[in-house]
Each structure stands twice: as C-alpha cells, then as structure tokens.
Amino acid sequence: xxxxxxxxxxxxxxxxxxxxxxxxxxxxxxxxxxxxxxxxxxxxxxxxxxxxxxxxxxxxxxxxxxxxxxxxxxxxxxxxxxxxxxxxxxxxxxxxxxxxxxxxxxxxxxxxx
Amino acid sequence: xxxxxxxxxxxxxxxxxxxxxxxxxxxxxxxxxxxxxxxxxxxxxxxxxxxxxxxxxxxxxxxxxxxxxxxxxxxxxxxxxxxxxxxxxxxxxxxxxxxxxxxxxxxxxxxxxxxxxxxxxxxxxxxxxxxxxxxxxxxxxxxxxxxxxxxxxxxxxxxxxxxxxxxxxxxxxxxxxxxxxxxxxxxxxxxxxxxxxxxxxxxxxxxxxxxxxxxxxxxxxxxxxxxxxxxxxxxxxxxxxxxxxxxxxxxxxxxxxxxxxxxxxxxxxxxxxxxxxxxxxxxxxxxxxxxxxxxxxxxxxxxxxxxxxxxxxxxxxxxxxxxxxxxxxxxxxxxxxxxxxxxxxxxxxxxxxxxxxxxxxxxxxxxxxxxxxxxxxxxxxxxxxxxxxxxxxxxxxxxxxxxxxxxxxxxxxxxxxxxxxxxxxxxxxxxxxxxxxxxxxxxxxxxxxxxxxxxxxxxxxxxxxxxxxxxxxxxxxxxxxxxxxxxxxxxxxxxxxxxxxxxxxxxxxxxxxxxxxxxxxxxxxxxxxxxxxxxxxxxxxxxxxxxxxxxxxxxxxxxxxxxxxxxxxxxxxxxxxxxxxxxxxxxxxxxxxxxxxxxxxxxxxxxxxxxxxxxxxxxxxxxxxxxxxxxxxxxxxxxxxxxxxxxxxxxxxxxxxxxxxxxxxxxxxxxxxxxxxxxxxxxxxxxxxxxxxxxxxxxxxxxxxxxxxxxxxxxxxxxxxxxxxxxxxxxxxxxxx
Numbered sequence: 001x002x003x004x005x006x007x008x009x010x011x012x013x014x015x016x017x018x019x020x021x022x023x024x025x026x027x028x029x030x031x032x033x034x035x036x037x038x039x040x041x042x043x044x045x046x047x048x049x050x051x052x053x054x055x056x057x058x059x060x061x062x063x064x065x066x067x068x069x070x071x072x073x074x075x076x077x078x079x080x081x082x083x084x085x086x087x088x089x090x091x092x093x094x095x096x097x098x099x100x101x102x103x104x105x106x107x108x109x110x111x112x113x
Numbered sequence: 114x115x116x117x118x119x120x121x122x123x124x125x126x127x128x129x130x131x132x133x134x135x136x137x138x139x140x141x142x143x144x145x146x147x148x149x150x151x152x153x154x155x156x157x158x159x160x161x162x163x164x165x166x167x168x169x170x171x172x173x174x175x176x177x178x179x180x181x182x183x184x185x186x187x188x189x190x191x192x193x194x195x196x197x198x199x200x201x202x203x204x205x206x207x208x209x210x211x212x213x214x215x216x217x218x219x220x221x222x223x224x225x226x227x228x229x230x231x232x233x234x235x236x237x238x239x240x241x242x243x244x245x246x247x248x249x250x251x252x253x254x255x256x257x258x259x260x261x262x263x264x265x266x267x268x269x270x271x272x273x274x275x276x277x278x279x280x281x282x283x284x285x286x287x288x289x290x291x292x293x294x295x296x297x298x299x300x301x302x303x304x305x306x307x308x309x310x311x312x313x314x315x316x317x318x319x320x321x322x323x324x325x326x327x328x329x330x331x332x333x334x335x336x337x338x339x340x341x342x343x344x345x346x347x348x349x350x351x352x353x354x355x356x357x358x359x360x361x362x363x364x365x366x367x368x369x370x371x372x373x374x375x376x377x378x379x380x381x382x383x384x385x386x387x388x389x390x391x392x393x394x395x396x397x398x399x400x401x402x403x404x405x406x407x408x409x410x411x412x413x414x415x416x417x418x419x420x421x422x423x424x425x426x427x428x429x430x431x432x433x434x435x436x437x438x439x440x441x442x443x444x445x446x447x448x449x450x451x452x453x454x455x456x457x458x459x460x461x462x463x464x465x466x467x468x469x470x471x472x473x474x475x476x477x478x479x480x481x482x483x484x485x486x487x488x489x490x491x492x493x494x495x496x497x498x499x500x501x502x503x504x505x506x507x508x509x510x511x512x513x514x515x516x517x518x519x520x521x522x523x524x525x526x527x528x529x530x531x532x533x534x535x536x537x538x539x540x541x542x543x544x545x546x547x548x549x550x551x552x553x554x555x556x557x558x559x560x561x562x563x564x565x566x567x568x569x570x571x572x573x574x575x576x577x578x579x580x581x582x583x584x585x586x587x588x589x590x591x592x593x594x595x596x597x598x599x600x601x602x603x604x605x606x607x608x609x610x611x612x613x614x615x616x617x618x619x620x621x622x623x624x625x626x627x628x629x630x631x632x633x634x635x636x637x638x639x640x641x642x643x644x645x646x647x648x649x650x651x652x653x654x655x656x657x658x659x660x661x662x663x664x665x666x667x668x669x670x671x672x673x674x675x676x677x678x679x680x681x682x683x684x685x686x687x688x689x690x691x692x693x694x695x696x697x698x699x700x701x702x703x704x705x706x707x708x709x710x711x712x713x714x715x716x717x718x719x720x721x722x723x724x725x726x727x728x729x730x731x732x733x734x735x736x737x738x739x740x741x742x743x744x745x746x747x748x749x750x751x752x753x754x755x756x757x758x759x760x761x762x763x764x765x766x767x768x769x770x771x772x773x774x775x776x777x778x779x780x781x782x783x784x785x786x787x788x789x790x791x792x793x794x795x796x797x798x799x800x801x802x803x804x805x806x807x808x809x810x811x812x813x814x815x816x817x818x819x820x821x822x823x824x825x826x827x828x829x830x831x832x833x834x835x836x837x838x839x840x841x842x843x844x845x846x847x848x849x850x
Contacts, residue, residue, distance in 0.1 A: 022164065036193025038144075041160045045153040062174060063167030064123045067160065 008086055009033060010043060011071065011079045014053065018068040044069060052078050117179050123166035128179040135384045136185050137165070140194070147195035149293070161192065237292040238285075244378070244459065246286035254294045261302035264378040303382035303391040304375075311469070312376040312462070320391045333372055373466045377459045480522065509561035516554025520547055569650040569691060573657035575664075577645040584673035587704050588748070589641055591631055591696075593711035594669065594676040627680040628693040629666075629715040631708055633743050635751055636699035643668065643675070644697040650690045663687055666694045677712070700751040705759060707748040 013019055013027050021044060025037050047053045052075035055067045071079065116131040129137070141158060148154040168188050169180050177184070239250030242260055249267055253260035271278030305316035308326060315329035382391045524547040581589070636642055645668070649660035664683075669676040675698070683692060700706045742756070743749060749756040 021160070036197055037164065037191055038161060038193035038195075039198050041164075042148065042151065042153075042157045042198075045151075045157045045160070049153055060167065063125070063170040064163045066163075066167070 004082065004085075006035065006039075007043060007047065008079075008082045010040070010047070011052070011075065011082065014069050014071055015076075015079055018056075018070045020058075020066050020068055047075070051075070122169065123163050125166055125170060127166070127169050127173070129169075129185075130179060130181050133180055133182045133185045136182060136189070139384055140185075140189050143195050147198065164192075236289055237294060238289045240291050240293040242294065245282070247291060248282055248285045248289065251289060251292075251294060252285075259301050261379055265374065268374040268378060301387075301390045302379050303387060304379045305388075305391060306381050306383065307388075312372075312465075313381065314372055314375040314379065317379060317382070317391060318375075323392070333368055335368075373462070376466065377462045480518075506561060506564050509557045509564070513554050513558030513561055516550050517558045518554070520551045520554060523547075524551075567652050568688070570652055571654050571657050572648055572650045572691075573654050573661050574649075575647045575658060575661040577647070579643045579645060579668060581641040581643050581675065582670055582672070583640055586673050588673055588707065589698070589700070589704070590674045590707045590709060591698060591712060592674055592676055592709040593714060594678055624684075624689070625680040625682050626689075626692055627715045628691070629677065629680065629696065630693070631677070631696045631698065631712050631715075633706060633708070633749075633756065634697055634699050635753075635755070636701040639701045641701065641704065642699040644695075644699070646695040646697065648691075648693040648695070650692075657690070660687060660690050660692065664692050664694060668696075679714075700749075700756075702751050702753055705748055705750045706743075706756070708743055708745045710745040713745050 009028060009031075010024060013024050019027075021040050022037065024040060025035065028035055044053065048055065048069070051072055053069050054072050055069045057065045058068050060066045117128050118131050118134060120127050120129055120134060122129075141162065144158055144161060145154065148157055151157065165188060169184070172180060172184050236255045237251045238247035239254055239260075240247060242250035242254075244264065249263040250260045253263040256263075267278050267282060269278075270281070302321050303317045304313040305320055306313050308316040310330065315333055316326050318329045319326040380387075382388045527543070527547075645666060647661040647664040647666065649657050649664070651657035651660050664681050666681045667678060677696060681692070681694060683689060698706065748759040750759050751757075
C-alpha cells in the first residue's frame with residue numbers, strides 16, 4: 001500500500017477520537033483494508049515525531065498501560081491537506097476510470113488513398 | 114516436554130516456553146536490526162513489545178498456563194516480520210511524493226531519509242558480531258561473506274605467517290571505527306551443540322555443507338586412528354615406541370590445529386534461528402516452526418536414548434567437563450557471548466584443548482608403555498623362557514597379554530569408530546563382552562604374577578670350599594678373567610646389556626648372569642681360603658637348593674692371581690630365579706689382597722618376595738656377614754682389626770717409600786670412626802638384601818666408580834649403571850605384587 005494512503009487512513013481513524021493501535025487495525029480490517037500491525041507502530045511513531053500526533057497513557061486492566069493517540073492541530077491541518085490531495089487524486093482517477101467515450105483513433109487520420 | 118522460563122516482560126512476569134522465548138527474542142532482534150536507522154527505534158520496539166505483553170496477558174488470562182511457540186508465532190504473524198514491512202513500505206511511492214503540498218512534502222522527506230537506501234559501503238568494525246575487536250565481522254560484512262571464513266583466514270595467517278595476521282588485526286582494530294552492523298548472511302558456519310563429540314565443529318561443518326556428520330569427523334580423526342592402529346601393530350611386531358605419533362605427524366597436527374581454530378572461531382548455534390542459519394535455511398516463521406517441531410521430536414528420541422547414553426562413561430565424563438566449562442564461562446562472562454565474550458571463549462577452548470591434549474597424550478603413552486612392557490616381558494622369546502615355567506604360566510601370560518591389554522585397545526578403537534560414524538546401539542552386548550574379557554585378562558594377569566612371585570618365594574644356598582694355592586708373594590689379586598666366554602651382542606631394548614645389565618648375554622639357549630659379589634673376610638688361620646656360596650630362589654627349598662647347585666662358576670688361579678669368570682650361565686630349563694654367587698675370600702692376617710677393577714662389572718642384585726622375614730631367607734653364616742669394606746684397585750693388608758691400606762701402613766711404619774700414590778679420599782675401612790657413609794662401599798650383605806637397598810647400592814657403586822679412577826683398565830665404561838638400576842627397580846616393583 002502506498003505510504004500516503006496508509007497515513008491518510010490512519011489519520012482519518014484517529015480524527016474521530018483517541019485510538020489505540022490495535023483498534024486502528026481492527027477498524028481498517030472492517031473497512032476491508034488489511035495491514036500488518038507491525039507496520040502501524042513505526043508509522044505512528046513517525047507521525048508523532050513529526051508533531052502530527054500526540055498520545056497519552058491509559059492504564060489497562062489487561063497488560064501494560066496503553067498509548068492512546070490523538071491528532072494535534074498540525075495533524076488536523078495535515079489531514080485536511082491529505083484529504084484534499086486524496087479527493088483530487090480520487091476525482092482524477094474516477095474521472096479517468098469512468099470515461100467511456102472512445103479515444104479518437106489516430107490510425108484513421110491517415111486513411112489509405 | 115519443554116522447559117518453561119519466567120521472564121519479566123514490560124513489568125509483568127510471563128511464563129513462557131524457552132523455545133517461544135527464543136523466537137520472541139529473535140523477532141525483537143530482527144526488528145531492532147530493521148529499524149536500526151530509524152530515529153524512534155526504541156520507541157517503536159517498545160510499543161510492539163508492550164503490545165506483545167498485552168496479548169500475552171490476555172492469553173494467560175484465558176486458559177493458558179504459559180506462552181507457547183504457537184502463541185508467539187500467531188502474534189508475530191499478525192504483527193508481521195520485517196521482510197513483510199519491507200514489502201509493504203518499500204513499494205514505489207514516487208506518486209505520493211510528487212503530488213503533495215509543502216507540509217506533506219516535508220513529512221515525506223523525513224520518512225524518505227529514514228529509509229535512505231544502502232549508504233555507501235564503508236569498512237567498519239562490527240559491534241554486534243565479534244570475538245575480539247569485531248574486525249573480522251566488519252570485514253566479512255564489507256565483503257559480504259561469512260564472518261567465520263574471515264576469522265579462519267585470519268587464524269591461518271596468524272599461525273602460518275608468524276603472527277603477521279595478529280599485527281594486521283591490531284592495526285585494523287585501531288584504524289577502523291566501530292559500528293553495529295547487520296548480518297547479511299543467510300548461511301553461517303556454527304558449531305552444532307546438539308550433535309557433538311568435542312566441540313561440535315565437525316557437526317557444524319556437516320550441517321553447513323549438507324553432508325553426513327561422520328565425513329568431517331572421520332577426516333579429523335583419521336590421523337589419530339591411523340597412528341593408533343599402526344602404533345599398536347608396531348608395538349606388537351617391532352619395537353616399543355611410546356611417542357604419540359598422531360601429534361607429531363605433520364598432517365595430523367595440521368588437522369588438530371584446524372579443529373582448535375574452528376572451535377575458537379565458530380560461534381555455537383544456540384537459538385532456533387541460529388540453527389537454521391547453520392543449515393543455510395531461510396529464517397522465517399515456517400522454517401522456525403518446522404525446526405522447533407523436529408527439535409521436539411528429536412528431543413523425544415533423545416530422551417529414549419538417554420538411558421543408554423548414560424552408560425557411555427567416557428562421553429559422560431566429557432559432557433560433565435563441558436558442563437563445568439560452560440558453567441564457568443557463564444559465571445565469568447554473564448554478558449551474551451556476542452558482546453565481547455570472545456576472549457573468554459577462546460581461552461576456555463584453549464584450556465579445554467590443552468587439557469584434552471595432555472590427558473590424551475598421557476593415556477596414549479601409558480597404554481603404549483604398558484603394551485611395550487608386557488610385550489617385551491612376556492611376549493619376547495628370551496625373557497619368557499627364563500621367567501615362566503610350565504604350560505599354565507605361559508598360557509596365563511598370553512591370556513593377560515591379549516585380554517588385559519589388547520581388549521581395551523580394541524575397545525577404544527571400536528568406540529572411536531562407532532562414535533565417529535554415529536552408531537549407537539541400544540544393547541550393550543559388545544560392552545559386556547569386552548568388559549568380561551578384560552576381567553578375565555585381569556585375573557589371569559594377577560594369577561600369573563602370583564605364580565611368578567611364588568617362584569621366588571624361598572631361597573637356598575650351596576657352599577663350595579675351594580682351596581687356594583698360597584701365593585708366594587703374600588699377596589692375592591682377585592680379577593675377572595679376560596674374555597674367554599663368547600658373548601652375544603644383541604641390542605635388546607636399545608641399550609647394551611653386555612655393559613649395563615646384570616646379565617650380559619641373552620639368547621634362546623642361555624643367559625649369562627653377573628650377579629656375583631666378592632667379600633673379603635679375615636682368615637681364621639694363616640692361609641688364603643675361598644668359599645663359593647651359590648644362591649637361588651624357587652618355590653620350595655629343595656628346588657632352590659637344586660637350582661643353586663646347578664650354577665657353574667669356575668675359578669682359576671695363577672700363583673697370586675685369582676681369576677673369576679665373567680659370569681655364570683643359566684639355561685631356559687634352569688630358569689631365572691635370581692641366582693647369585695658370593696665369592697668369599699679369606700685373607701690371613703699380615704697378607705695382602707687386592708681386588709681388580711674388573712670385579713666392578715658384576716651386577717649383584719636380589720629379589721626378595723617374602724615380606725615377613727626381611728632379609729635373607731637362608732642359614733646365614735656370620736663369617737660371611739662380617740665382610741670387610743674394600744675398594745677396587747687398592748691394595749690392602751689384613752690386620753687383626755680388619756683391612757688396612759698398604760700405603761697407610763707404610764706411612765705409619767715410617768717407610769716413606771710407599772708404593773703408588775693413591776688418592777686417599779673416599780676410602781675408609783671398617784671400624785674407622787669418622788667414615789663418611791656416602792663414600793663408603795658398604796659391602797654388608799644384610800643391608801643390601803631388599804630391593805630398596807639394591808638401588809641404594811647401585812648408586813653407591815656409581816659414586817665410588819667416579820672416585821676410584823686410577824684403575825688400570827680405564828678403557829672400561831664404568832659410569833653406566835642405569836640398566837641395572839632400571840631392571841632392579843622393575844623387579845622390586847614386581848616383588849610388591
């Protein structure tokens with residue numbers, strides 16, 4: 001999966017509220033996007049280091065405390081940008097994919113005499 | 114059956130199977146390597162680990178008593194392995210980076226940087242794969258070869274190039290920067306700890322090259338086997354040579370050295386992934402699973418074999434030593450062996466190798482000496498026919514030779530070969546057969562020794578009084594007859610028996626004994642007398658007496674010179690029973706006597722097996738015991754108080770025109786109060802009857818010979834009593850049985 005898209009997906013999940021990595025994986029799974037949990041952690045860390053995300057520790061009753069991620073303001077704006085880019089791209093792709101008219105045949109421009 | 118260990122994992126105690134722990138550790142390690150260049154590496158790994166911890170506690174909360182391999186593998190599967198990340202993340206992403214705003218671009222930039230493609234290759238010292246300074250590891254990483262090969266190369270250069278390799282190593286150590294480097298090999302040489310005789314080197318090589326394990330083992334052991342076999346045969350049919358040929362032989366030594374180097378250089382494959390690397394299999398989930406599974410099965414079969422293995426004593430001892438060594442290593446170097454335990458490991462291996470080398474050499478030499486001794490003592494015709502009587506003794510001698518010594522040798526060979534080829538049979542019939550044969554051999558050896566000793570149990574003497582013609586000059590010279598007896602030069606045992614031994618000629622049909630002693634006593638009347646007392650030992654007094662009477666010892670007299678024969682012959686029918694001849698010369702008071710230096714060539718010794726009565730077991734005549742001390746080549750005169758040197762007497766009488774100028778040191782006679790013991794020749798028979806006394810005397814004889822150097826026959830080799838000493842020592846050893 002392309003990098004930008006995966007980040008976009010993650011951010012769009014976190015946008016809705018604090019999220020725990022395995023929740024994100026579950027969420028994506030239900031949306032029929034299968035990713036490895038292992039790829040999520042480095043992405044989250046990178047986003048956090050780029051000040052897009054922040055987290056807080058939440059005590060868990062089954063294991064060590066969990067990290068719950070949420071968006072920062074910078075993350076919000078980054079998400080907006082990503083969204084815009086995505087929409088652009090999606091529109092472009094959609095437009096291209098849905099065009100049914102056939103491209104003018106260039107071979108016919110020069111009919112044999 | 115699996116070992117479960119408790120680990121402290123993110124603040125929780127987690128019971129986990131050891132193999133599962135290995136897999137987990139390996140996985141985390143692979144993550145660490147993968148995210149090596151990532152800025153937030155520790156955080157990422159921490160997060161993943163805490164996720165593991167969470168899943169573990171969920172698992173434990175349900176029903177599991179511990180975390181199994183399957184649990185770990187399942188989690189890893191959902192986490193994904195670094196290879197999978199690569200597939201997902203390293204996909205071409207040019208599109209997204211081209212289409213993006215400034216802030217997105219900056220983010221992409223950072224992430225791009227972190228994934229920077231292979232940086233230009235530089236030579237480093239490896240921080241994580243090292244024995245000493247990580248030079249070899251770094252070089253291997255740079256050249257993309259197995260670090261082990263690099264290390265072997267260095268070892269060869271060091272050993273072969275007079276230390277130049279070491280110099281290069283030190284320079285590189287100083288010059289190169291250190292850096293943690295990823296191992297880029299799928300296949301590595303390891304030592305295999307699961308299947309080993311010594312260090313698992315051969316087994317590791319076999320795994321690396323995918324060949325049967327007995328092939329490298331045979332190659333390493335070949336010189337040893339060959340030399341073992343040849344030296345045994347050599348000892349049986351030729352002469353006795355206790356050198357461990359396998360060490361001295363150039364080829365064998367090279368292989369021995371190669372083994373030691375490999376032992377030091379190669380790491381031991383401990384974890385499942387290392388075992389896979391050893392075989393060159395791709396390290397992924399499936400193969401580890403297979404490996405662990407097959408390991409379990411192997412363990413099962415191993416457990417079955419365990420009972421049979423315990424009986425393998427030698428191996429067991431070796432194992433214990435290894436355990437001890439490992440325990441020591443574990444104590445001394447608690448850090449993981451990858452992080453700088455290299456020196457300790459090398460020293461440990463060197464110690465082990467040294468110990469094995471010494472122990473092996475000693476064992477080998479001992480066996481060879483034993484075989485050599487028995488071969489020469491029993492197997493060789495001359496000795497055998499003189500020591501052994503009757504069918505039974507001969508039979509027992511051969512039995513003990515073949516069973517007592519041959520069986521262990523053959524058993525050792527069999528064990529070695531079987532160990533190398535890897536046969537391990539459940540039944541121990543072979544062992545029982547060897548054992549019982551050896552016990553039979555032991556008993557026959559003891560019986561034989563007992564029978565031989567009984568042949569020396571009693572002693573008897575026969576006395577012949579020979580009248581002497583009274584010399585006109587009033588002086589008697591005692592001499593050993595110049596060569597009349599034919600002698601058979603035989604270079605038996607590598608030293609010259611003619612000069613050194615108590616018997617100077619050993620043949621099938623006769624042996625010349627020189628166990629003769631000359632005693633000087635005061636004559637009761639005014640004439641010279643000579644008594645010949647012949648001794649022999651045997652199992653009973655009558656036989657001993659008969660043996661003694663058979664000794665032929667003929668003296669001749671030419672006016673003042675009394676010639677004694679060089680020795681007396683005994684035949685195989687008579688056997689060797691420690692026959693001795695005592696020549697007692699009675700000197701009348703006022704007459705002179707001189708014993709020639711040639712008499713020193715007699716080698717008198719006694720064997721006494723009867724511990725209850727120390728000393729001679731015969732009717733001892735006091736008169737014989739009262740022998741006076743004398744030195745050869747010195748003229749004495751008999752006085753009422755004993756012997757006195759002629760020139761002393763002349764001095765005392767004021768007659769200064771003494772005969773020859775003699776060195777007066779080292780000469781004392783009986784009764785002189787300030788006599789120093791070492792310089793004295795103690796001719797008291799009673800003191801020299803035991804084996805100990807004999808050696809003592811031999812030493813004294815030598816001392817005296819060194820001092821009395823004015824003898825007429827200086828061409829004689831006189832300082833060579835080792836032969837007698839050795840044999841006497843041997844016989845006194847025999848006596849202690």
